[in-house]
Amino acid sequence: MAYLFKLPDVGEGLTEADILTWYVKEGDVIKADDPLVEIQNDKSTMEIPSPVSGKVVKILVPDGIAQVDEGIIEIDTGEEEAVSESAPKEQEVLPEKEITEISRSSASSRVRALPSVRRYARQCNVDLAAVTPTGPKNKVLKTDIDAYLAGNTGAIVENSAEEALIESEPTVYPSVVHDRSDEGDWTEKMTPLRKATAKAMVTSRTEIPHVTVFDKLRSEKLVAHRAMYKEFAKHENIKLTYLPYVVKALVAMLKAYPVLNASVNMEKAEIIHHRSINIGIATNTDHGLFVPVIKHADRKSVFEIAEEISILSEKAMANKLTYEEMSGSSATITNIGGLPGAGGIWSTPIINYPESMIMGIARISDEVVVNAEREMEVASIMRLSFAFDHRLIDGVEAQKALAAFKKALEDPNLMLLKN
Template sequence: MAIELKVPEISEGVDTASVSEILVSEGDQIEEDQGVIAVETDKASTEIPATSAGTVKEIKVSEGDEVSVGDVILILEETDENSEESEEKKDDKEQSSKKNKSEEAEESSEEKEKKPQDKGDDHEEKPDEQEKDETKTKGEATEKSSEEESTSKKKSSTEVHASPGVRRIARELDVNIQEIEGSGESGRITEKDVREHKEGRKGKSSIQQLELPDFSQWGAIETKPLNSIKTTTAKNVLQSWQSIPHVFQFGEADISGIEKYIEDHKEEVDKAGGKLTLTAILTKVVATALHKFPVFNASVDMENEEMILKKYVNINIAVDTEEGLLVPVIKNADQKSIKDLSIEISEIAQKARDQELSKEDMEGGNFSISNLGGIGGTNFTPIVYHPQVAILGVSQATTKPVYINDNFEPRSMLPLSLSYDHRLIDGADGASFMNWMVQALEDPYEALLG
């Protein structure tokens, strides 16, 4: 029997919603209460469940459609499994009854023929009967096993409990969500389950956390939950540190000329709505370096044993916020002037501090720059962001005496730290990249125009 599944009341005072995702396809076998579409309102995102089990005959909505309470979502061909099972049992019982009557008739006929014979013949019939019973039992066990296996397969292909957001992440990561065993309440699939499945792990994370002692035995303590930014950062850097063999290269560049350039042009950039900083100039110099050293603009694919060389230059800029470290992306940095980069970096840094970064602002980076010069320090070793292969760390510039033309002159020296993935980049490449960066910062006109 065909039935219509309609949009129920979504929430109090909400009559319309936007279809964000179709969770089933035509021809799918679905269970009662299984989510069939996901909808979004200005208040929340939720799944619309099926009110009956059956086969999806026709889907009446598409992603992006506006739907109202009472609108038809899909046409479902309802299946009465209980009736089918009852009919099967009835048929089995009738066949069994007929079989038993036939066997009884045969046995009665045989007994009449063998009645005058010795009693020992009765014992010869029992192995045959036992063999029949064993064959019948084995057949029933095999049939039952097949039914259980079929039910198990059906369950795994239909009963998937996950939120629309988790389903979207699974789709973006090219993960078959039906293959995942959920660790959430009532077997619900979480974002963590999807990401761990993508990494080839099932169930709990393979990362072994060291057990902590009870610190309260030595004095007063206070616990605070990690916010989402710090939690995500912690997972990402741990994964990067464990999967990427890091090598660190250090350098020191005389940026006295660049500091003068910033002083001479900062007012011009201010009027354009940006802020001329060393980070903007570093972004332009790094963008040029990535063309000269394309291996630093690549990623490693160990599964297929190949490197992925990117023809575009997108650079992550680390931004310190009250909630934690964020690394938004400057897209096509090689195609922009220093003034344009200054304006864009100022804008995206403010968006990061205001927690207004979009998903697109955070994706697609090829190389990262982390500038801690405004805070202080002499050198540090930043962790490469997977799936990138390198990151440049910048510390605070200090005035040092530099021997030039037989004299010592006060110069502003900038400490640089380059971290890179040794699976793809060897020491010679790392040293060459750092040397070019130092020379480019000391003579940016030649580097950028050469």
């Protein structure tokens, strides 16, 4: 009797996941709780163990997206009674004739790689099985594909007739360019992460009436403070950037204006005031946008925040953030000037629903200003884009809150004494 293992519901309202890596192959004998498959949903990457012991008969979804409650693997347990007793209620035991026949997965599909990397390989006509992996747990990275292309060795994958040829620059996330010999459109299936991001953006813009205020702050004291303690932090194995200071300034702002550390429930006509100050940090990666959270930021020092940002950033880049590490934020910071030479000094950032605000910061740069004596001088300026929920806070109060943020960040010594 065949045991059909379905993709389990891991919670958080997720309905599908991307099959990343199978740890077993057809014909393998496995035990209950052995690692079975690695999946990626719109929150994190996780490893799913086998619920039963037996022999792998068929892998029904070798690669790509599977729906929750969709059968993904067939396991022969050998004993019908044992199966019926050990099988979770949501799983089904099906006769052989009801199992859909599929082909075995290709060598390329068994290679450990993120969906974005697989797509990049297809665009570059590269067989993943021919690429030497350097990522964690022998995952193939985009840089591995670039290195393979630079070496010009190995096999090339034949594209199907329906696939358009894509031109891309090595080491750069490829833009979609259709084959110049075919003027037709090129389509691509959204990944679970991209779909979740799109839904979140639409929900935020639909549910929250955004207002964005732009301002500048002089950052000479901030620059000097970081320069003074940067080497000391380095000796403590801490990378001290400006971002931890921004987190502490936002804490000062939320303490002064706690209405911003809240969210709205329109169905119940309630305002939910959050006791904890948890700051989300929007982090861009090759595989999507993530928002890891600094929990209880008001209780942590600049150095502690800096260390936590580094750890969470590394996990985001490796696609290893957990759901817990990305949940519970009450306000978010986004760096709109994080790429040198990429431009961008203002933005209208979208609030991370259901929060009430988001603070956008740009790179510090020199700018000519007029001082109190009406003389021109060069100053270090940071530009701010502050978006808030107009249901919770009015324009005047928002301006005062932004002024409190500026006051804190402009003078780190005073901020750290008071905060």
